[in-house]
Amino acid sequence: MQKIAVIAGDGIGQEVMPEGLRVLRAVADRFGLPLHFDEFHFADCRYYEQHGDMLPPDWKEQIGGHDAIFFGAVGWPAIVPDHVSLWGSLLKFRREFDQYVNLRPARLLPGVRSPLVDRQGRPLVPGDIDMWIVRENTEGEYSSVGGRMYAGTEREIVLQETVMSRVGVDRVLRFAFELAARRPRARLTSATKSNGIAITMPYWDERVEAMAREFPGVAVDKFHIDILCAHFVQRPQAFDVVVASNLFGDILSDLGPACTGTIAVAPSANLNPTRQWPSLFEPVHGSAPDIAGRGIANPIGQIWAGAMMLDFLGHRAAHDAVMAAIEAVLGDPRAPRTPDLGGQASCAQLGQAIAEAAKI
Ligand code: GGG
Numbered sequence: 543m544q545k546i547a548v549i550a551g552d553g554i555g556q557e558v559m560p561e562g563l564r565v566l567r568a569v570a571d572r573f574g575l576p577l578h579f580d581e582f583h584f585a586d587c588r589y590y591e592q593h594g595d596m597l598p599p600d601w602k603e604q605i606g607g608h609d610a611i612f613f614g615a616v617g618w619p620a621i622v623p624d625h626v627s628l629w630g631s632l633l634k635f636r637r638e639f640d641q642y643v644n645l646r647p648a649r650l651l652p653g654v655r656s657p658l659v660d661r662q663g664r665p666l667v668p669g670d671i672d673m674w675i676v677r678e679n680t681e682g683e684y685s686s687v688g689g690r691m692y693a694g695t696e697r698e699i700v701l702q703e704t705v706m707s708r709v710g711v712d713r714v715l716r717f718a719f720e721l722a723a724r725r726p727r728a729r730l731t732s733a734t735k736s737n738g739i740a741i742t743m744p745y746w747d748e749r750v751e752a753m754a755r756e757f758p759g760v761a762v763d764k765f766h767i768d769i770l771c772a773h774f775v776q777r778p779q780a781f782d783v784v785v786a787s788n789l790f791g792d793i794l795s796d797l798g799p800a801c802t803g804t805i806a807v808a809p810s811a812n813l814n815p816t817r818q819w820p821s822l823f824e825p826v827h828g829s830a831p832d833i834a835g836r837g838i839a840n841p842i843g844q845i846w847a848g849a850m851m852l853d854f855l856g857h858r859a860a861h862d863a864v865m866a867a868i869e870a871v872l873g874d875p876r877a878p879r880t881p882d883l884g885g886q887a888s889c890a891q892l893g894q895a896i897a898e899a900a901k902i
Pocket residue numbers: 613614615616617628632792824825826827828829
């Protein structure tokens with residue numbers, strides 16, 4: 543039995559999660575997978591409203607023994623400031639469960655139109671964008687080191703440090719190099735801003751250079767984040783595995799999927815590679831208060847996150863079936879499409895179509 547903690551969270555998390563579960567249940571039936579889902583109703587802003595905190599005191603006991611966490615989205619700024627809800631839930635999970643790799647694919651799928659064109663002005667086709675973004679997930683710019691002095695006075699000072707540890711940087715780099723070494727192109731791109739951020743970022747570069755010596759088969763290049771963003775837009779074909787700090791990785795992993803047409807399809811795996819603690823799988827997108835409650839959210843990011851979870855749990859064939867179902871539905875012009883994909887279908891109609899395709 544593999545136990546999965548399910549937390550739908552806020553906003554469209556409540557809408558895309560049932561579709562993620564629908565598809566997981568369909569492939570679990572098809573492949574006879576021993577999956578057991580436990581739903582938890584915390585780590586959302588309604589819970590905060592009632593309890594004054596995002597999580598119950600024993601949250602770690604409640605979910606820490608599960609094999610994985612399947613998460614929707616967090617954030618409802620009308621009730622709880624975003625930094626309070628994020629630090630009180632998702633960032634706590636990432637740190638307490640030492641999910642130090644945040645792995646996010648950016649891949650152009652069939653039937654989805656990229657807003658980009660190639661140098662000849664032709665639309666990009668599947669295969670043109672196929673990269674993995676590896677984001678450091680437990681330290682870096684997302685640091686709780688800092689504070690505010692002389693608050694509310696003319697002398698107010700606000701300080702927040704970036705934290706890079708050798709262990710923290712090396713372990714995520716190693717993951718990225720190993721991933722690149724297994725890929726046909728074996729190319730790794732590292733993002734920093736070492737000219738401006740002149741202490742931590744050159745340190746990251748140093749560790750990249752040191753690790754590159756262990757992986758002579760991996761071609762390495764380094765870019766400052768600003769020009770790298772420009773290259774993502776102008777020649778996304780060039781990138782294979784891209785590794786970056788917590789903040790830069792977050793930015794790149796919205797930009798990469800945006801280059802594929804919509805970030806709504808993008809999944810994210812917060813991995814504890816040692817497997818001492820559960821890993822967490824979620825869509826890249828957040829709670830989207832602007833469209834929440836209308837039933838029009840695209841569930842593919844959640845469904846693809848479920849596929850990544852299946853792979854992590856050792857169910858490669860089931861992963862492949864989910865991905866084939868997503869691609870079959872997107873590639874079929876008669877299949878339902880949500881408004882972000884140019885259609886008028888609901889979240890549930892798209893989820894249902896993918897679940898049906900995954901059964902075959
Ligand atoms: N499903 C992802 C989600 O809810 N994200 C909210 C968010 O703002 N995340 C910031 C981050 O991943 O660092």
